[in-house]
Amino acid sequence: MSCVASASKHEGVAAQAHAPGGPRVIVAGATGFTGALAAHLLWRHPDFELAAVSGRSELGRRLQDVYPRYRVPMLIEPLEVERLEGVDAAVVAYPHAAAAPTVGALRELGTRVVDLSADFRLSSLPTYERWYGEHPRPDLLGDAVYGLTELHRDRIAGAAIVANPGCYPTASLLALAPLARAGLIVDVVIDAKQGISGAGRVFDETTHLSMAGENIVPYKVAAHRHTPEIEEQLGELDPAHRQLKVQFQAHLVPLDQGELASCYVTTTRPVAADELRGLYADAYADEPFVELVEGPPGVLEVRETNYCRVFAAADQHTGKVVAFGAIDNLWKGTSSQAVQNLNLMFGYPETLGLT
Amino acid sequence: MSCVASASKHEGVAAQAHAPGGPRVIVAGATGFTGALAAHLLWRHPDFELAAVSGRSELGRRLQDVYPRYRVPMLIEPLEVERLEGVDAAVVAYPHAAAAPTVGALRELGTRVVDLSADFRLSSLPTYERWYGEHPRPDLLGDAVYGLTELHRDRIAGAAIVANPGCYPTASLLALAPLARAGLIVDVVIDAKQGISGAGRVFDETTHLSMAGENIVPYKVAAHRHTPEIEEQLGELDPAHRQLKVQFQAHLVPLDQGELASCYVTTTRPVAADELRGLYADAYADEPFVELVEGPPGVLEVRETNYCRVFAAADQHTGKVVAFGAIDNLWKGTSSQAVQNLNLMFGYPETLGLT
């Protein structure tokens, strides 16, 4: 389906949303859910100029014909890195291992990159190899900064490569960071639930409404690759517990966008409700996109926003701390956090184009 | 649930979204779905200042505690019309018959009103009385303009009272207007489907997920009050067929927001595909919020937007014309159309704050 409305009108709309003159950003891999959303957010951003959207399929179609909701009238083109000129930054939305070579090629042109894949999220090469196999560009690992904005804001601002976090680590780490920084985490179980958009633009039994609707399904039992990413970041926050093994389990539930990480923490010592509240309030007092709430958060409250809602409570019965992080997996979990990072990288207010 | 984040931060956010200095608008009845959304849209609008949100329940809570998604930090207050001062406009989101007295009181203060109820949608008092019973303020009928922006743009700009259309008439009339204007409609069946948000913040068997999910239910069979509204407007567009009786039927389907009007038109004479395409292209060439598409539109394509997608086709088999209008019932169907109208009433570009 495509719009029959006259091109001139759409060009008018485009001109309105477009921001010629600002930093030029491309999206590589714009036909997947996260790449398309990144393109949409950049298109409507007041300062960035969306310079191109590329894909391996749907070539020659306009992005808005593939994703009608996003109303980005640009044509999907093949990515030809050698022909890129005057591009200031790229969002790379490729699968793991496929991303690193493109990131490398872009770096050679001097383009700054926000990479949505896992290729540069782990600073430890042995850990990467244990979970993912051989790394295509280990030489670039040192140039990458882990892109959970709230944890690495300063380093992201100057980074050549920002390794945008996984959606599960985003929700989990924001729920756990105040405890980790206080050195309190001895053991943690993370039970995460996500909408079907988390499976991406994949067409199989996982995503068919007749099979995925009215269902709750755990997946990748005892082997989810987001585990080492969470462990490495918790280890940075709390070096004394660097050896902590995280029990992480993902589930698909029947909605489109939304993700909740429920975290069950065994602490080094009892934590009173007041102390807990203080830890979280201090950690997030100045964060524009973390909303500390006083009761259990629902993912609908953050849908299509860059917010993460966080709630923590001490369980008097067991002595454990229960902490929740609720996000939109496609937004704060991926694409709007990429824009949050781009804002930092180009000196804009972090919230620009996101509220 | 309410945010524990420091008030100062939220006030900061508020200040950012708020627009002191612009026309001051209140929302009366902000605790229902449509009033809350109107408040949200006005809060984030670059020029209007949301001056107050009132309700009959939830008093003293912040609107964002009742509707977390909308992030409007204002307190819900009782409406005291006599104490209103310096308010330029009001969106009244009350039930039918309950709205008219408040609209009257606001008019006596000189406040311009966009009324979301049916109270001022029908210009004919006898028609109103036949479908709704006695009218509380028939004296004001002459001051009201029917607020389907695309049909009455000029009169809306100067109106004292804008009677915002029903959601079903909005989708139906935008699908049918080009045919009506051409005098082509002899008979029409409108089969409309709507998400559960159309039932409003009502808690009963109609809205319980266990009963409404996995269901399709027709309602108000052969008696929907949106019928005369559609008939009166079609009659204005095509006075020669003013006696046309519209067969209208509504259905609830299991989603939140979204509405499709499928219209089956018997025409005065055969209409060829080219002529049909020309009629619609001419009608909507300059409309910023009508998207003419080349295939059947899905409501997800317009979710949380002010767009209406329209598609019309001639059925070679039967000779009838099939026309579809797809909208978000809460947005273009109600609250964002109210803002579209307010923009016109105060001299702003029609699209301001809506794209």
Added chain:
Amino acid sequence: MSCVASASKHEGVAAQAHAPGGPRVIVAGATGFTGALAAHLLWRHPDFELAAVSGRSELGRRLQDVYPRYRVPMLIEPLEVERLEGVDAAVVAYPHAAAAPTVGALRELGTRVVDLSADFRLSSLPTYERWYGEHPRPDLLGDAVYGLTELHRDRIAGAAIVANPGCYPTASLLALAPLARAGLIVDVVIDAKQGISGAGRVFDETTHLSMAGENIVPYKVAAHRHTPEIEEQLGELDPAHRQLKVQFQAHLVPLDQGELASCYVTTTRPVAADELRGLYADAYADEPFVELVEGPPGVLEVRETNYCRVFAAADQHTGKVVAFGAIDNLWKGTSSQAVQNLNLMFGYPETLGLT
């Protein structure tokens, strides 16, 4: 995923559900939604013996590993018609045009067939060719009986080939038959809504939960192949109006199983409420699977049953009659109606194994 429980246990269950000794029935095409359900219903049927389940994919897997809900432990095998022996009947669940040759081969063995495809639904070859192209086995058309049980019960009992109706014609015809028999229908618009299971085990944008959920989408605008099937049957019921052209339009709505046909009928003369009630009561007084209801039926009321709920009302405003038929598209719309027909074909009570 497959069950690890010991085979012996499942064989036990199998023996319990299985009915050795009764008529032997196979399901050809058991890996699709409708074939799998037919296998499930036959497996649990007290008298039929499910002799084999065949498919073109998933060979060697047990049906219950592909469709866990149905708990049919038989292996999926390739269909080798020449090796079939002692098979009394077959349910053929193949796509249109692919079914006819297999139906022909089965007939040559003397096997009675319930065909779920459209290949034998139309008695008129020219009509078939206009909508579907060349017919693979026109010689067999005369052997086939249209399998809408309530209309052709007697002929089905003795039929060699039962052409099981489409789901849309099932719901539509049961809603319309009493009016057609009375010669009342001058014009009819049928607006049908169906859950995503109607798209079958197809993996694309039509069925992905992120695209199909929260959506309402019309499809096959002005060209649905169920149209001639409805027209031919209405013509049989009311030969005087045999030239009636039916305006039929299908929509997908976000649920799994369920279908509603909303029918808008222009009648030859005004029909009073009492007359209408009488027509329907007379037509369906003895029907075990038609439930005449006094208000608009929801599809959830018939989910996973062979019932069709029917409701008709006269619209005082327009003079039209509005009639609804609600079914489960996979059950009464397809597979359980196939079993209902098999019951008749083998002399069992029509309701056996279905209540």
Added chain:
Amino acid sequence: MSCVASASKHEGVAAQAHAPGGPRVIVAGATGFTGALAAHLLWRHPDFELAAVSGRSELGRRLQDVYPRYRVPMLIEPLEVERLEGVDAAVVAYPHAAAAPTVGALRELGTRVVDLSADFRLSSLPTYERWYGEHPRPDLLGDAVYGLTELHRDRIAGAAIVANPGCYPTASLLALAPLARAGLIVDVVIDAKQGISGAGRVFDETTHLSMAGENIVPYKVAAHRHTPEIEEQLGELDPAHRQLKVQFQAHLVPLDQGELASCYVTTTRPVAADELRGLYADAYADEPFVELVEGPPGVLEVRETNYCRVFAAADQHTGKVVAFGAIDNLWKGTSSQAVQNLNLMFGYPETLGLT
């Protein structure tokens, strides 16, 4: 809405489904989700005779008019225990604390009871009082047997009162019992997810499709009353770890029926995959309603059945055991398990009327 079909027909159907002559069972509280389903299962049961359905609301309506899917044509009556005669058993579907007095009155008549409330689930009065407050009939605690069939089959057969388990304990205990019996559980986190039917026939923001759909919400954080029930039963299975505190957390996800308990177990010692498999295979080899599966179970696989699917895996990374239990919360989680227990209590095969 009610059926207009002649009463005689329905009485015919009734007679068919009804089983006069068998043990007479009533359902007290048949207007709630679980009571209505119990009535449905008893109505279609080949041996029990459903003698009456009672409720406090909807009096004088037929149960099938309130729950169309269940097609139980009996009238809803007020419960008058003193007038009950010749009733062999009762299913009591009342809220906690409200159930005990009725259970007591029924016991005084000699009626055997399956109580769906929590009133008799805990054998320890102090534990009950700590979580629920004063107990209305502590004198009857000794007469009650905990009704998780797979754990207490023998005692249930002879019990006067069967305290039907909570849905969460059912799924959790079936997932954990083999580990508990082996004395392996040192610590356990249970993260449970349930469809909206778990909230019951309650009309509020928890169940409104616009708020509950597209959402994931934790509830009763750190305080769910199913916790002591799970702890007490695990203590019976493993007296050496009787002091174990269970970390239990419930979540609502947007579907109707279905529940998954994801259990994360710290074990006394490493458990190899083979040992784990053996433990579960031994525990459930002869269980007709426990399906041991080789991969993560989805709740759709057990929808509207009495089955519980169980899967356990050892996590090589953390050393923990991850175990899942998937049930239909209204069926095995409540009402079909009640029938399973009634079967035992009256000497029928456990599976009668349930497969």
